[in-house]
Amino acid sequence: MPSSENREHVGESPRSDRGGRGPIGRSTWPVERWGGSGSILGLQGLDPAFLDLVEETTRRLLDGEPVDVEKLVEEHPDWAEEFRSLVPAMRGLAELSAGVEELPASSRDEDGLTIFGKFRILREVGRGGMGIVYEAEQVALRRRVALKILPPSLAMDPRALQRFQLEAQVAGWLQHPRVVPVYDVGLVQGVPYYAMRFIEGGSLADLLGELRLLVEDDRGASGLSSAEGLAAVASGLLSGRLAPSRREGDGSRCGPAPALAPAPDHTDASGPPSIGRRAYLRAVAALGMDVAEALSHAHDQGVVHRDIKPSNLLVDLRGEIWVADFGMAHVQGDAGLTVTGDLPGTLRYMSPEQALGKRALIDRRSDVYSLGATLYELLTLRPAIPGDDRQQIFRTIAEGEPAPIRRLNPAVPPDLATIVSKAMARDPSNRYETARQLAEDLGRFLDGRPIVARPVGPLSRVWRWCRRRPMQAGLVATLVVALSAGFAGVTWGWREAVRQKRRLLVAEREARAEAAKAEAINRFLIEGLIHQAEPASNPAEEPVTLLEVLDRAAARVDSAFPGHPETEGAIQLAIGRSYHSLGEYHKGEGHFRAALECFESLRDDGEGQRLEATSELGHILWHLGRRDEALSLLSRALPEARRTLGPSHAVSIQSALYLAGVLRSWERLQEAETLYRASLEDAGRALEPDPRFLFSARFHLGEILLRRGKADEAEALYRELAVEQRRELGPEHPHSLTTLNNLGAALNQQARYDEAERIFRDCLETGRRILGEHHPDTVTALYNLGHVLVAQGRLDEAEPLIRRSVEQRRKSIGPEHPDTLYVTSSLADLLRDQGRLDEAEGLLRDCLAAQRRVLGPDHRDTRQTARRLDLLIEDRSRSAPAPSTPPSPSSSSINLP
Structure with a gap:
């Protein structure tokens, strides 16, 4: 159904003078930018603030308000010439009559009503930037319909015509009880039209206006007459006398349709109108579930609405809600049915990815966000993104967060607030993946069952x-x-x-x-x-x-x-x-x-x-560095966890990963690899697989490949893992950085030093900013950068980096920790290459003695230090430097359970 901001839906006069029913900060009669006056007047691509001025002026002219052109020019001198040149066009657009003048010449019946093809025009319902809607009768079937036409003045705009056709075709495809059905599409003397079900009532935006009036004025139902349709619906929702009935998953009714009725004794209908009543809050959840199910149906057909907002959701006099206006929809797999060139949606209800122009991210989750923003407004009677200034709204979407729902309305149940907050998550990956999931969680709330969403x-x-x-x-x-x-x-x-x-x-x-x-x-x-x-x-x-x-x-x-x-x-x-x-x-x-x-x-x-x-x-x-104690504890914990909790339990997988790390540090690589592979399989079999475990097992399998000299295989694994972690965790998450660090180590092993250096520098810069200068992962990146500089012969640049990494490790984990000894041995080897043999020999002898005590004489690190000391002694005997045997860059262990 067309946007109700243009009054294109139901039986209230478009010239009604009752105020206060539109969205906060907007007139009842705005002209929409997308395909609105800016498009009709050919203003695409101009300054958004100038377009705001043009659209506001056109709206006022459409409403019959006086416009002082000279005063506007004085207020906006930078646009004086352009604005004056558009005044005749704006007046021409506003002079479209409020009657049937836009209809082609046609006959009239005996009652003097205009005949338009198969239809008899009863009255105009509303008009706006994208057409005119009439209440009409389909003569042959004696069926009342809403008839929307695109008059010639608008059909001249190719995009307006494209949107009109899209809206009719998409709505015609979708067969769902909560999507306004299309009955007929065609042309009459070249004028496009389509006929749809007539929804007597109003838009959700109108209903919100009525709710605000009732709550703010505290006038209750007594001041309303039964003819004031939406006012009666609003009163019924607040009092509990009207509540949308539940539907099955296919949209079929679980019970009879709702109707206004006296409130039973056990309801909370007494007292002044309030959005804190249980009946109202449940009604909001039920309305949201109906819309989510309709959107789920559309998404299943490959249609993303992209403009869900209160004015595009219609509410009839029985309290039922309908999804309307698919003119901005995106149809997957059919570019010809998607209007291009404009930012889709209405700013206040846009998802962040829509508002920020990230078109590649706009998908069904964007509709979920917009529905969440709509439910937020129903629960609080305040827009989630407040403000009247367009730039202010942009800033809020880009940088701010909506106020917590329960701060504005403490009566909202925590589960319902959690559902809406999840739907409105800034990052699409944190929202409900589908509208179906949102509908199901709302259903769980209504049934009193545990919801899936978790509080922030x-x-x-x-x-x-x-x-x-x-x-x-x-x-x-x-x-x-x-x-x-x-x-x-x-x-x-x-x-x-x-x-x-x-x-x-x-x-x-x-x-x-x-x-x-x-x-x-x-x-x-x-x-x-x-x-x-x-x-x-x-x-x-x-x-x-x-x-x-x-x-x-x-x-x-x-x-x-x-x-x-x-x-x-x-x-x-x-x-x-x-x-x-x-x-x-x-x-x-x-x-x-x-x-x-x-x-x-x-x-x-x-x-x-x-x-x-x-x-x-x-x-x-x-x-x-207390590896014996660690091995003893973990060797006991793992079999006990597997026996009592099961092998796919989080604690069992965590224990296996930790034990594998200890075995790897003792060079028991085959045992470690077996545990990592078993952990990967167990994590994949879990009822709810935890991606942390899947990432961790694959990460450490890459370390095994590095230890065995299979750097090309490790590189492929880390590149794949890096892509997944950037997508799931973000590029600056510590786990993403650790994976990049090991990717650099794999490149270094293949003598691809320039690539490795770039990665290590990025890891170091980001680590300092995110984790801090002294964090172990930052220190690892510092050492690895120094090592790759050594490999390129840039010893003077490398020496302060490696020396600083030694100092940091001595302070944080102690001078005899295996990691400290490892980098100390590397520093000594660098000093030997610089010809500083006395300092190098002292470091190597101290390091070798400590490694023999801590790791034993047969450990790889101990053997490497002994070899370096032998080379240094040979250097002294020959009085000539020998080539060094640099170690592999440090491959740090990720702190994942």
Whole structure:
């Protein structure tokens, strides 16, 4: 159905003088830019602000308002000449009559009504930039229809004609109970038309206006007459006397159609009108489900609407909703049925990818976003993206976030707010993948079943906080890195409870207990971490460091949850992971041990969490260089996890990946490879495969290939993995950077030094910005850049980089950690190449003694250092430098569970 912003749908006079019913900040009668006056007057490609002026002037002329041209010229002197030249054309467009003058010459019946082909014209319903709509009767069938024509003045514009044809054809294809059906399409004396079902009522935009009047004026239903159609619908929705009935998945009714009726005694219909009533909120969810099902049908037919908004959704007098106006639709596989050249959609309801012109990203998820924005407005009576200024709206879409729904309307149930928030996620990958998924979640909400969408947690809130405060972006981005691992473990028990409830119908009280625990954890993380980084909590001018924020939160945890060891254990686990991700391994160890103690006190009830904490403790001990302890813990944890939880359980896969890493560091490559491949298979068989595990197993298999000298195979694997991680995680996610680091190592092994150097420089620059100068991954990139410079003979450039990497590792993980010893040996080899033999020999002898103690005499790193010392001694005996044997670049271990 046509856009109701142009009043092209139902039985209210287009000249009604009742105000306040349109979207906030817009007149009841705007002319749409897409195919509107700007298109008709041939103004494509001009300054958007100038087009706004032209369209506003045309709208006022269409409404019969006086326009002072000279005053407008004075206010906009830069456009004076262009504006004056368009005034005659704007007046000509406005002089289109409000009657039937645009119809071709035709006969009249005995009542004096105009006959247009098969139709008798009863009255004009509305007009706008894309045609005129009449209420008409299809004479032969005595059927009332909405008849839309494209008058000659508009048909001269090729794109207007193309949009008109598209709208008719697409609506004609789609056969769904909530899509306005098309009955007939044709020409009468060269005038295009199509006839569709007449929807008596109004648009959702009109209904929103009525709702605002009722709520703001607090006048209730008593001030309304039954003839005021949409006002009665609005009153019925607010009072609970009108509620859309449920539909099956195919759109068929689950029960009788709704009708206005006295409110039963048990409803919350008493009192003044309010959008906080349960009946109204459920009605909004039901309307949203109907629209989502209609969109799902359209998407299944390859049609993306691209202009979902309140004015393109019609509501009849029974409270039923209809999807209309497919004039901006994109039809997959048929470019001839897609209007091109303009930005599709209406700005306030556009998805970010539409508003920012990212055409390649516009797909069915864009419709999901626009429907979410529409539901947001129904739940709050405020637009999700407020403001009247076009540039301000652009800025909000590009940089801002809608206010939380429950802040504006606390009565909205958390599950319903979560559904709408997921539909409106800025990143399309975080939205519902399909409109069908959105409809199903709304159905779950209405049925009182658990929804699939999850509330926005601390991780997502941090990213948004970071965008609002760019001066502290580095701090908070690092916090996200910490929580990306930490919070995943915090919510493990809660996610498992939801899954078990679906499979085994766990008792409701258990699910509530898990939800309460998750809420307590959320609150602690937000208050203990994020709020401490806010300027209000830190009045000093110097920004607080991440480590200070984390230390403050860690200091509170021991006393924050007395008598609740499961909740405290989950927090201890999260903080341990956070310290681990920051390279603060000694601090992380203490929190993992505290978590393990909490979970052990739960006995059988904490089995899964106990094994998870054991696995994390083993992993961090490995990073601390205590490999024997790590091997012992993980070797016990893995078989126990597989036996009690199953091989595809997250803890089992995590333990296998960690144990494989320890085996790899001991050069037990075949055992490590077997575990990595088993983890990959187990992760793929999981009920809900976790992409982190799939990424991690493939990443480490690439390391095995590098160790075996199969650099070309490793390169292919890392290139494929890098593409997937950029798409799923983003190009600056720490895991994406680690994969790039190893891609550089694979290129270096193939002597492709220029390519490797570019990658290492990118990793170092991004790591410093996102993770910080001292983070282990940044230090690894620093070393690798130095190494590739050595390979190119640029020793003086390389020496300070490798020396700094040695210093950083000594400070963070200790002088005898295997990684510290590895880079120390490399520094000594570089010094030998520079002829600084005394300094090099001292480093090599100390390094070799430590490696023999820590790794043993047969370890690869020990043998390499011994070989370097032998070469240096030969150099001294011959008094001539010998060629060095540079090591492979460091291949860092990704911190994935």
